[in-house]
Amino acid sequence: MPKAPIPPTRREPLNAQRICDAALAVIERDGLDAFSTRKLGAELGCEAMSLYHHFPSKAHVLDALVDRLLGELPDPPAALSPAQRLRVMALAWRALAHRYPQFAPWLALHRWNSAAGLTLLERLLTCFADGGMNTEQAAKSLRVLGYYVMGAMLDETRGYGSGASAVSPVADEAVGQKFVAVSQAGEYFRPAHFDATFELGLGALLRSFGLEAKAV
Amino acid sequence: MPKAPIPPTRREPLNAQRICDAALAVIERDGLDAFSTRKLGAELGCEAMSLYHHFPSKAHVLDALVDRLLGELPDPPAALSPAQRLRVMALAWRALAHRYPQFAPWLALHRWNSAAGLTLLERLLTCFADGGMNTEQAAKSLRVLGYYVMGAMLDETRGYGSGASAVSPVADEAVGQKFVAVSQAGEYFRPAHFDATFELGLGALLRSFGLEAKAV
DNA sequence: ACCTGAACACCGTTCAAGT
DNA sequence: ACCTGAACACCGTTCAAGT
Numbered sequence: 001m002p003k004a005p006i007p008p009t010r011r012e013p014l015n016a017q018r019i020c021d022a023a024l025a026v027i028e029r030d031g032l033d034a035f036s037t038r039k040l041g042a043e044l045g046c047e048a049m050s051l052y053h054h055f056p057s058k059a060h061v062l063d064a065l066v067d068r069l070l071g072e073l074p075d076p077p078a079a080l081s082p083a084q085r086l087r088v089m090a091l092a093w094r095a096l097a098h099r100y101p102q103f104a105p106w107l108a109l110h111r112w113n114s115a116a117g118l119t120l121l122e123r124l125l126t127c128f129a130d131g132g133m134n135t136e137q138a139a140k141s142l143r144v145l146g147y148y149v150m151g152a153m154l155d156e157t158r159g160y161g162s163g164a165s166a167v168s169p170v171a172d173e174a175v176g177q178k179f180v181a182v183s184q185a186g187e188y189f190r191p192a193h194f195d196a197t198f199e200l201g202l203g204a205l206l207r208s209f210g211l212e213a214k215a216v
Numbered sequence: 217m218p219k220a221p222i223p224p225t226r227r228e229p230l231n232a233q234r235i236c237d238a239a240l241a242v243i244e245r246d247g248l249d250a251f252s253t254r255k256l257g258a259e260l261g262c263e264a265m266s267l268y269h270h271f272p273s274k275a276h277v278l279d280a281l282v283d284r285l286l287g288e289l290p291d292p293p294a295a296l297s298p299a300q301r302l303r304v305m306a307l308a309w310r311a312l313a314h315r316y317p318q319f320a321p322w323l324a325l326h327r328w329n330s331a332a333g334l335t336l337l338e339r340l341l342t343c344f345a346d347g348g349m350n351t352e353q354a355a356k357s358l359r360v361l362g363y364y365v366m367g368a369m370l371d372e373t374r375g376y377g378s379g380a381s382a383v384s385p386v387a388d389e390a391v392g393q394k395f396v397a398v399s400q401a402g403e404y405f406r407p408a409h410f411d412a413t414f415e416l417g418l419g420a421l422l423r424s425f426g427l428e429a430k431a432v
Numbered sequence: 433a434c435c436t437g438a439a440c441a442c443c444g445t446t447c448a449a450g451t
Numbered sequence: 452a453c454c455t456g457a458a459c460a461c462c463g464t465t466c467a468a469g470t
Contacts, residue, residue, distance in 0.1 A: 118398055196356065252462065
């Protein structure tokens with residue numbers, strides 16, 4: 001007589017892909033600070049310790065997530081000018097932060113020294129070189145553009161949830177009375193203005209690079 | 217007969233100032249992630265719980281630190297042009313991150329909705345207004361400049377210690393072989409070039425704002 | 433008023449054991 | 452090979468108690 005079939009409640013075996021999917025879901029649902037190996041295990045129907053068979057640490061899971069998201073970024077068509085290609089990549093990079101606002105801080109602050117990150121850096125540096133820059137100009141311009149996009153990603157998303165706001169904020173009424181300029185400017189700090197504001201700085205920086213338009 | 221004097225080992229009573237001093241010392245010594253209320257208590261020679269008599273939570277201690285550091289930022293002389301005043305404030309803000317690199321992530325990501333923060337925002341917005349901008353232009357330009365400075369602060373300091381680098385970095389030799397442009401650019405990513413790189417973007421953004429020079 | 437100690441509900445990770 | 456359960460060394464914070 002054959003053995004009884006395994007109970008139907010027996011779940012799929014774990015793998016890196018499923019763990020990453022679940023991690024991103026937990027982070028976007030509960031926030032990055034509340035993300036723990038134990039909670040991730042519960043989400044997957046296993047013990048937290050089972051994860052260590054697929055990743056050496058919690059940080060490795062988050063890094064795998066970064067690599068996956070970086071790998072999704074587009075390679076802009078070569079027909080575009082260098083400045084246009086840089087614009088496309090900057091906007092796609094920023095868009096990732098808006099798609100995963102809770103994960104954004106890890107995404108933005110992570111160094112691009114993984115394979116996917118280095119591939120992107122190479123691609124970006126090529127844009128500057130194609131625009132006529134030498135190595136030094138390209139490296140510094142890349143850094144400048146990176147500072148700007150990274151700061152925007154963090155500033156635009158931190159309001160969404162993860163609690164980096166002051167613990168003892170000044171009450172809104174007091175702001176209106178004592179900080180008139182801030183109070184009036186507040187309207188333009190809202191999400192409705194994010195795209196236009198980002199474009200303002202992005203355009204200024206790209207123009208300042210003086211990249212030669214590539215013949216199409 | 218009078219009571220015996222209190223033993224000389226009895227320490228100073230706690231106060232907010234001493235707690236903040238110790239917190240900053242612990243953070244810069246051990247890193248922001250390793251900063252805990254228990255460790256702060258040990259540094260001060262008291263139980264972790266004693267801190268709660270002076271601050272309602274650990275986050276409040278860190279916020280008090282932000283407020284103190286923001287309060288140290290200079291108010292540039294009115295004789296300077298609006299663009300020059302903005303430059304002075306941007307550099308002073310960035311300099312704080314370099315003075316306290318471990319604390320920099322909290323400093324940079326914290327919203328300026330405390331009294332000290334709002335005072336600074338008011339001062340910055342006044343520069344844009346003095347340069348001829350209306351409320352909308354001033355608000356958006358402030359945001360743009362903030363993105364840039366914030367990103368630079370984080371990017372320049374994260375290498376110093378708190379471990380936001382990839383957990384599985386590509387080995388240096390492999391970078392040299394497979395990512396030639398990145399490898400060559402690496403020289404210009406070093407701290408020796410931080411000031412010049414930051415100036416590149418700062419100058420570009422300030423010029424793009426088209427602020428009128430104020431007669432001196 | 434100021435501080436303590438035990439306790440609660442969590443963490444990430446190690447280790448020996450199970451199947 | 453893959454997963455588990457107990458355990459270790461931590462967290463932030465609550466609470467009742469001490470002086």
